[in-house]
Amino acid sequence: MNKSAANSEIWLWHKCLGHSSFGYLKKLMPKLFVQLLDTEFKCDVCELAKSHRVPFQNNMNKSPAPFTIVHSDVWGPTNTCSLNGKRWFISFIDNHTRMTWICLMKCKSEVSSLFKQFHNMVATQYSSAIQVLRSDNGGEFVKQELKQYLINHGIVHQTTCPYTPQQNGVAERKNRQLLEVVRASLFEAHMSTKYWGEAITAATYLINRIPSSTLGFQTPLSVLHKAICSPTVSHLQLRVFGCTAFVHLHKPLRNKLDPRALKCIFVGYAQHQKGYRCYHPPTQKLYVTLDVVFYENRMYYSAPESSSQEHNKDNWQTCYDDLYVTRDKHSSNTSSHSMQDGNSEEYIEAEPQQTTGSEENRIEVLQQQTQVP
Secondary structure (H helix, E strand, C coil): CCHHHHHHHHHHHHHHCCCCCHHHHHHHCHHHHCCCCHHHCCCHHHHHHHCCCCCCCCCCCCCCCCCCEEEEEEECCCCCCCCCCCCEEEEEEECCCCCEEEEEECCHHHHHHHHHHHHHHHHHHCCCCCCEEEECCCCCCCCHHHHHHHHHCCCEEEECCCCCHHHHHHHHHHHHHHHHHHHHHHHHHCCCHHHHHHHHHHHHHHHCCCCEHHHCCECHHHHHHHHCCCCCCCCCCCCCCCEEEEEECCHHHCCCCCCCEEEEEEEEECCCCCCEEEEECCCCEEEEECCEEEEEEEECCCCCCCCCCCECCCCCECCCCHHHHHHHHCCCCCCCEEEECCCEEEECCCCCCCCCHHHHHHHHHHHHHHCCC
């Protein structure tokens, strides 16, 4: 069979077999490809019908020094607001040390101001300059304000190709790791999703202090301190997220016969203070202190409670806690007191007793009997 006849026969079989690949046809009918190569055949219909993405090759190269490349990504919005009303968070990950910083946000428009704060923090605390910012093509990253700031400071902004999050894989994988820790912490402690902000802040604290296989089983914090001169960071003993914590009440916060501690829930570690963050759901107060006793084998919420759930104005689900119901039932008790701003007490005087209906009727009859006609 001559070359022209073989070419026509191959195209005929290609169409008859539903546009099978020419490499497959070569294995089925090798005699037709004696004078022809399967790579010479190009079918427009196959390109239109079978187009797929090119396999993505992972880049294992790391930057030579901290803050040479900083990866960033925005996650959100959540269906449930955090305790302080946040629905988004932005992450900054150093490519060399895998050190992670996160900031909670109410809206994505805060990205520009938060990156400026992060850039100033790196320059002041670590005496380093960010050379490359790598992110996706989200509108929050390509705003004119942020673009102009990057140009003014000589920072190269590398963005991913459209619909190619793999090119920002460091930030994507870090967000997945953070959210896995958050979900596990909330499930284990039977906590409402409104605690996600506290949980992800605590997860970041842990991940920065846990050995990583990417770093040869070193912690990101230790690698950062070895690479550059950085401020000393306090290390608190790790505790179980969501466990019961009894916070000591100092003298200005209590009377002589009041309880000397407050039953709270442990929600993380303070960022700029050496203390634990403990939240008191009934009063919605947050305490940062070292004077706390942990019951790590006892979660604050023993089990999810479906019968007594309170909702705020946006109908978000609140935490499961009997104390909410108890506070509502006893809100009219005499001589009750509540914590205000964590440092003072407000007393509510007993209300005067109201006369009953029978007493009012008796008084009215006596008045009528004493009236002179």
